[in-house]
Amino acid sequence: MTFLVLIFLLTLLPAQSTRSTYLPKSASNPVFGPWQVYGLLNGSVTITCFYPPTSVNRHDRKYWCRASATSCRTIVSTSGYVAAGYEGRASLIDYPESKHFEITISGLTKADAGNYQCGVGINDRGLSHKVSLVVSEGPHVPEGAELFYVELHSTLTMTCSFGEESASKRKFLCKLDRSGCHTIIDTYGNIDEDYTGRALLSSKDAEGSFSITITQMGWQDSGFYLCGFGAHGESGETKELDVHVYERNDVPQGKPTIIAVKGSSATFECHYAPIRSSSLKYWCKWKQNGCSRIVDSEGFVAPLYEGRVALYDNPVNKTFTIILNQLKDSDKGYYWCMTEDEKEQQSSNELKVIEGEPGLQGQEDVEAQVGSQVDLTCSYPCKYYSYQKYWCRWNSTGCTPLPASDQRHPGPDVSCDRDNKTVILSFDSVTKADQGWYWCGVTRNGRLGETMAVYLSVTEGQSDDHNLEIQNLDAPRGAEPPSQAEPGVNPQGRAFSDAGVQGAAGSESPAQSQGPNTLVLSLSLTGAVLLVLVTAFAVFKYRQLKRSDLVSVGSYRTNISMADFESVKGYAASNDACVKENDETQIGGDEFITTKVIPESSAETKKAKRSSREDADLAYSTFLLTSGTITQDGSRGGSAAPEVASPTREGQI
Amino acid sequence: SYDPRTAYPVLAGYPWYSEDKEHVLVNNKCQCVTVTSKLVPSKENPNEEVLERNIRIIVPLKARENISDPLSPLRTTFVYRMTELCRRCDPVEIELDGEIHQAQQSTFCDQPETCYTYNRDKCYTSTFPIRYQGETRKVQAALTPASCYAD
Numbered sequence: 001m002t003f004l005v006l007i008f009l010l011t012l013l014p015a016q017s018t019r020s021t022y023l024p025k026s027a028s029n030p031v032f033g034p035w036q037v038y039g040l041l042n043g044s045v046t047i048t049c050f051y052p053p054t055s056v057n058r059h060d061r062k063y064w065c066r067a068s069a070t071s072c073r074t075i076v077s078t079s080g081y082v083a084a085g086y087e088g089r090a091s092l093i094d095y096p097e098s099k100h101f102e103i104t105i106s107g108l109t110k111a112d113a114g115n116y117q118c119g120v121g122i123n124d125r126g127l128s129h130k131v132s133l134v135v136s137e138g139p140h141v142p143e144g145a146e147l148f149y150v151e152l153h154s155t156l157t158m159t160c161s162f163g164e165e166s167a168s169k170r171k172f173l174c175k176l177d178r179s180g181c182h183t184i185i186d187t188y189g190n191i192d193e194d195y196t197g198r199a200l201l202s203s204k205d206a207e208g209s210f211s212i213t214i215t216q217m218g219w220q221d222s223g224f225y226l227c228g229f230g231a232h233g234e235s236g237e238t239k240e241l242d243v244h245v246y247e248r249n250d251v252p253q254g255k256p257t258i259i260a261v262k263g264s265s266a267t268f269e270c271h272y273a274p275i276r277s278s279s280l281k282y283w284c285k286w287k288q289n290g291c292s293r294i295v296d297s298e299g300f301v302a303p304l305y306e307g308r309v310a311l312y313d314n315p316v317n318k319t320f321t322i323i324l325n326q327l328k329d330s331d332k333g334y335y336w337c338m339t340e341d342e343k344e345q346q347s348s349n350e351l352k353v354i355e356g357e358p359g360l361q362g363q364e365d366v367e368a369q370v371g372s373q374v375d376l377t378c379s380y381p382c383k384y385y386s387y388q389k390y391w392c393r394w395n396s397t398g399c400t401p402l403p404a405s406d407q408r409h410p411g412p413d414v415s416c417d418r419d420n421k422t423v424i425l426s427f428d429s430v431t432k433a434d435q436g437w438y439w440c441g442v443t444r445n446g447r448l449g450e451t452m453a454v455y456l457s458v459t460e461g462q463s464d465d466h467n468l469e470i471q472n473l474d475a476p477r478g479a480e481p482p483s484q485a486e487p488g489v490n491p492q493g494r495a496f497s498d499a500g501v502q503g504a505a506g507s508e509s510p511a512q513s514q515g516p517n518t519l520v521l522s523l524s525l526t527g528a529v530l531l532v533l534v535t536a537f538a539v540f541k542y543r544q545l546k547r548s549d550l551v552s553v554g555s556y557r558t559n560i561s562m563a564d565f566e567s568v569k570g571y572a573a574s575n576d577a578c579v580k581e582n583d584e585t586q587i588g589g590d591e592f593i594t595t596k597v598i599p600e601s602s603a604e605t606k607k608a609k610r611s612s613r614e615d616a617d618l619a620y621s622t623f624l625l626t627s628g629t630i631t632q633d634g635s636r637g638g639s640a641a642p643e644v645a646s647p648t649r650e651g652q653i
Numbered sequence: 654s655y656d657p658r659t660a661y662p663v664l665a666g667y668p669w670y671s672e673d674k675e676h677v678l679v680n681n682k683c684q685c686v687t688v689t690s691k692l693v694p695s696k697e698n699p700n701e702e703v704l705e706r707n708i709r710i711i712v713p714l715k716a717r718e719n720i721s722d723p724l725s726p727l728r729t730t731f732v733y734r735m736t737e738l739c740r741r742c743d744p745v746e747i748e749l750d751g752e753i754h755q756a757q758q759s760t761f762c763d764q765p766e767t768c769y770t771y772n773r774d775k776c777y778t779s780t781f782p783i784r785y786q787g788e789t790r791k792v793q794a795a796l797t798p799a800s801c802y803a804d
């Protein structure tokens with residue numbers, strides 16, 4: 001038996017320090033009010049009683065009754081009843097929207113002191129709160145504690161001000177229990193472990209005034225508190241605060257703890273009051289001495305959180321949502337949603353990071369060259385099959401969704417491949433302006449789910465595109481326009497002159513690579529052919545020029561015979577033969593027959609030709625020779641010579 | 654030693670009800686049963702603590718057999734079973750792998766529950782014959798008016 005008890009004790013003991021899933025008995029009485037009120041003789045007193053603002057409570061009867069041993073006898077109620085002896089001096093007013101009702105008793109007498117109950121519904125059913133009324137003669141009466149009625153998991157804000165003398169001293173909040181008042185939080189940095197991460201002490205603008213904010217109010221937070229300055233127990237004023245936590249059964253509660261996987265993302269939802277929807281909202285991480293801001297609704301993002309966090313405001317639902325991705329172990333802690341004006345709407349969540357696989361997976365760092373085609377892929381698991389997936393571009397004011405696939409737009413487009421369960425963001429030609437953070441995310445029923453962040457970096461420089469290479473080589477920057485290229489007419493040694501045509505054609509649209517590629521190819525082929533022809537013609541012309549020079553020289557020399565001219569034509573390649581022939585030209589008869597150097601190639605033809613012309617030349621030259629010597633002889637054989645002597649200059653061209 | 658009552662006179666007579674550490678295990682509004690538990694010193698050995706369960710049953714003697722029908726006879730038999738009382742059939746939100754799921758903690762939740770008294774958060778109505786201008790009509794009326802408001 002004792003062994004079982006010991007085991008039971010061991011299992012229960014650690015549980016006492018943490019929050020229990022079972023309500024404490026004190027929680028089962030949701031009606032709350034002051035436990036003691038003080039009134040002056042002949043004066044009046046006002047008692048405020050709180051109740052949970054459920055529909056039935058707001059419409060049900062409220063009553064104030066005097067407790068006795070057996071039952072509680074009604075004095076005044078919302079049914080319209082006023083007990084005898086209290087006419088005109090007891091009133092009860094209900095404020096359903098403010099979740100409380102007020103009882104005012106005036107003309108207090110000594111007989112009025114005693115135990116009373118304020119309650120909801122029917123007397124003696126348990127939905128009531130015991131109040132003790134003390135009537136004193138005065139002149140002063142104690143003020144009584146300030147009442148705070150807060151909903152479970154919501155935020156409590158208490159303000160204490162003591163005047164200027166407390167400005168430099170330690171300020172504290174402590175909770176009363178049977179053994180004394182133990183410090184919850186103070187200005188020296190001490191904090192109770194049950195309140196770590198969910199309590200903040202901040203000094204107000206006025207001297208000696210400070211406020212304490214506690215979020216995630218639990219059942220154990222109900223009770224009596226003291227706020228003051230100095231060390232508690234010593235001199236120094238204190239203020240009593242009576243706190244009660246209630247639960248609403250009809251409204252679903254938010255999640256106090258958010259558990260997320262490392263590397264994945266977490267979504268935080270914060271609610272705020274409808275009136276102040278335009279005030280500044282921000283999200284911060286709780287630290288020992290304050291709360292460091294991470295992101296706010298005006299576009300501020302802490303430098304360490306670039307690309308990781310986004311704040312979405314939804315004034316319609318009166319919520320703002322924060323998404324934090326690329327989670328690390330160091331992200332665990334308490335995060336507060338703060339609004340500048342409405343302190344009641346501040347809330348906090350605890351984030352726990354656990355090991356595991358993120359749902360959305362993909363490459364997290366992508367590098368691309370300017371102008372190239374880039375695909376950012378994001379693969380999702382089966383559980384997101386029915387969710388809506390999206391890609392968005394991150395900036396400091398949020399993440400703007402990228403529009404759906406549109407073929408006309410030159411920008412990136414989003415497509416989803418259902419079979420492979422991937423969402424793809426495509427860039428046809430990425431530019432430097434596209435560099436930055438992109439998020440892939442899922443959403444369902446308007447609620448934002450998991451996200452994954454990708455950083456796209458765009459670099460300048462060498463392009464892999466072959467089309468651009470050809471352009472760079474063939475068309476220098478500022479190449480001549482195609483109209484000036486005249487292939488073949490002026491061969492000035494520039495073989496690239498027709499490249500101007502293909503360069504211009506290729507530089508029309510670098511984006512469209514397919515068409516100009518073939519065009520340039522064909523142009524380059526024709527250019528090469530033309531090149532070859534031009535070169536051939538140039539060389540040929542050059543040779544002709546050379547030959548025409550010889551021909552013109554030969555026409556002036558009358559000594560050269562027709563045979564010489566003949567031989568020159570045949571021996572185009574060898575100058576030696578011509579030179580030799582000229583040099584060896586001897587006037588005389590013997591040389592014409594045998595001593596000439598004749599190339600073998602045209603030896604036979606030469607002989608044939610020479611036979612006819614040689615005779616004529618022979619005749620003429622002998623005539624010339626002999627004419628000089630026998631000018632006295634008379635004219636002999638000169639009739640035939642002069643006609644033959646003038647060689648016709650119809651060279652073959 | 655330190656006595657909070659003298660140090661803080663405001664607390665003289667303060668009911669330290671929140672200090673009892675008594676937890677509610679069952680709060681069955683249908684049968685009006687609450688079960689709470691707390692640690693108390695053992696009777697055999699006062700140095701040890703044992704778990705004590707307090708069961709509070711309020712029997713509505715003037716309840717009808719069918720609480721939705723005021724004309725049914727008075728109920729004379731009341732049956733309370735701990736297994737039925739400890740059943741938790743309300744769906745609870747639990748977190749698995751970052752996803753919220755609604756889970757039911759007990760089995761046999763499909764069995765209809767016979768209630769002995771009204772649940773304050775539910776609206777109970779019944780039809781009554783009303784004779785008006787010689788005509789008898791069935792009119793629906795609320796048995797628990799405060800619970801039957803729309804807002």
